[in-house]
Amino acid sequence: MRPYLTNLLKKIARMQLGSKQASVNDTQLVPIIKNLRVELSHALKEAFFILIGVFSAGFGLKGFLLPNRFIDGGATGISLLLNNITHWDFSMLLICVNIPFIILGAKTFNIRFALKSITAIALLALVVHFVNYPTITEDKLLIAVFGGFFLGLGIGMAMRGGAVIDGTEVLALYLSRKLSITIGDVLLLTNLIIFSFGAYILSVEIALYAILTYLSAAKTVDFVVDGVEEYVGVTIISNHHEEIRLMIIKKLGRACTIYAGKGGYGANEKTYNKDIIYTVVTRLELAKLNTEIDKIDDNAFIIMGLVKDLRGGMIKKKPLK
Numbered sequence: 001m002r003p004y005l006t007n008l009l010k011k012i013a014r015m016q017l018g019s020k021q022a023s024v025n026d027t028q029l030v031p032i033i034k035n036l037r038v039e040l041s042h043a044l045k046e047a048f049f050i051l052i053g054v055f056s057a058g059f060g061l062k063g064f065l066l067p068n069r070f071i072d073g074g075a076t077g078i079s080l081l082l083n084n085i086t087h088w089d090f091s092m093l094l095i096c097v098n099i100p101f102i103i104l105g106a107k108t109f110n111i112r113f114a115l116k117s118i119t120a121i122a123l124l125a126l127v128v129h130f131v132n133y134p135t136i137t138e139d140k141l142l143i144a145v146f147g148g149f150f151l152g153l154g155i156g157m158a159m160r161g162g163a164v165i166d167g168t169e170v171l172a173l174y175l176s177r178k179l180s181i182t183i184g185d186v187l188l189l190t191n192l193i194i195f196s197f198g199a200y201i202l203s204v205e206i207a208l209y210a211i212l213t214y215l216s217a218a219k220t221v222d223f224v225v226d227g228v229e230e231y232v233g234v235t236i237i238s239n240h241h242e243e244i245r246l247m248i249i250k251k252l253g254r255a256c257t258i259y260a261g262k263g264g265y266g267a268n269e270k271t272y273n274k275d276i277i278y279t280v281v282t283r284l285e286l287a288k289l290n291t292e293i294d295k296i297d298d299n300a301f302i303i304m305g306l307v308k309d310l311r312g313g314m315i316k317k318k319p320l321k
Contacts, residue, residue, distance in 0.1 A: 057154025101167020
């Protein structure tokens with residue numbers, strides 16, 4: 001299996017070089033094959049996270065919320081509310097409600113993010129439609145707490161894979177950039193509108209349980225991905241610091257800061273000069289950053305830390321040319 005995969009990667013590498021097989025030597029193929037292997041391994045890892053997220057969210061919906069006519073916040077909550085009112089198929093509603101947010105995501109982030117997200121949402125719709133999860137409980141408190149937990153776990157795992165299965169996070173990110181308000185405020189306002197409609201159309205009791213479901217889901221998402229509105233400060237120490245710096249600027253459209261540093265551990269216990277790169281990215285960009293760093297230096301020393309507050313500088317993403 002491994003020789004077959006290596007030969008396949010070589011063929012793809014030759015296609016990327018745009019040369020005939022006879023004119024391409026192994027030296028030219030090595031960096032391209034390495035990049036392809038990194039892309040493949042990261043793509044498989046992200047796909048695994050998305051699949052876990054899809055089945056977890058499906059369990060929360062089919063095992064708790066849908067059988068008991070509960071609703072939640074976000075695009076999923078809108079779909080559940082419409083399902084309660086119209087009795088249309090929830091799977092179709094889930095896709096239709098999320099499509100405008102995914103189109104917005106393509107403009108805000110990139111096409112790859114939009115394709116991964118619409119694929120994840122379509123998979124969730126298929127899981128909800130075809131997989132027969134058992135109805136776990138009819139206790140309203142347990143439905144609200146654990147339905148929200150599994151739904152939040154699914155949303156969080158999908159985000160770890162670089163996609164979303166609830167499009168309101170994309171809307172919140174977009175409006176926060178345009179209107180200079182926090183993402184938390186946008187999500188709160190959106191969900192208040194949904195819960196108000198739920199209270200008016202269904203009942204106040206269901207709306208109150210929906211708030212509890214939303215809080216449970218939101219806390220679970222925070223636990224899995226440390227919050228969609230939080231930035232991550234990334235410090236990178238590598239011998240290939242110049243290549244990584246150019247990658248951050250050209251491929252991610254992010255600014256970075258270079259620190260002049262000295263390595264404290266090396267051959268013969270001698271210090272050596274080394275530039276240190278610091279940049280700030282969003283959680284949704286971490287998967288792409290890690291992939292690109294591994295292409296350049298898979299032994300790079302990377303430190304990541306959550307950034308609670310930002311002010312000044314070039315925080316917003318620079319448009320790529």
